[in-house]
Amino acid sequence: MAIVDEGAFKAAAGSFASGVTVVTTKHEGKVHGMTVSAFASLSLDPMQIMVSLRTGSRLQGMIEESKIFGVSILREDQKAIASHFATRGLDLQDGVFPQFPSDEHVTGSPIFQDAIAYFDCNVFTAYECGDHILFVGDVLAAGSNEGQPLGYYKGNYRSITDLTGA
Numbered sequence: 204m205a206i207v208d209e210g211a212f213k214a215a216a217g218s219f220a221s222g223v224t225v226v227t228t229k230h231e232g233k234v235h236g237m238t239v240s241a242f243a244s245l246s247l248d249p250m251q252i253m254v255s256l257r258t259g260s261r262l263q264g265m266i267e268e269s270k271i272f273g274v275s276i277l278r279e280d281q282k283a284i285a286s287h288f289a290t291r292g293l294d295l296q297d298g299v300f301p302q303f304p305s306d307e308h309v310t311g312s313p314i315f316q317d318a319i320a321y322f323d324c325n326v327f328t329a330y331e332c333g334d335h336i337l338f339v340g341d342v343l344a345a346g347s348n349e350g351q352p353l354g355y356y357k358g359n360y361r362s363i364t365d366l367t368g369a
Contacts, residue, residue, distance in 0.1 A: 220355070
């Protein structure tokens with residue numbers, strides 16, 4: 204097997220433009236979230252999505268315990284939410300994130316208001332993959348709003364206009 208330089212791997216992976224999501228959960232009255240770019244719709248029948256989280260993160264443990272998670276796909280004007288939840292070591296919050304308005308749908312996982320789209324899920328299964336864990340969720344609720352998505356490319360948050368030059 205060929206050895207790939209870590210810097211080359213990171214540069215190649217960072218060249219893939221993606222949307223920005225925040226994955227959240229609620230367990231025993233506490234809420235927590237994390238910014239995640241590794242998200243995908245997985246299946247239409249049954250309706251499922253997938254997210255990838257760092258192994259050992261607090262959010263991983265809470266999702267494993269609660270068996271629920273929400274995904275908010277952020278709008279280009281929600282960079283502050285993305286930056287906040289990209290910070291390691293955030294404290295758990297009691298019931299809501301006071302600085303960022305959110306709603307609850309089916310599971311109770313916070314969904315950020317004005318997100319361009321959202322999914323509210325029960326955990327179907329999880330797979331350990333190297334230093335990450337993939338959670339597959341059965342979608343219980345989903346919705347979308349007007350607006351432009353927040354993007355992530357080469358280590359920076361970007362708008363669609365930044366990426367297209369339009």
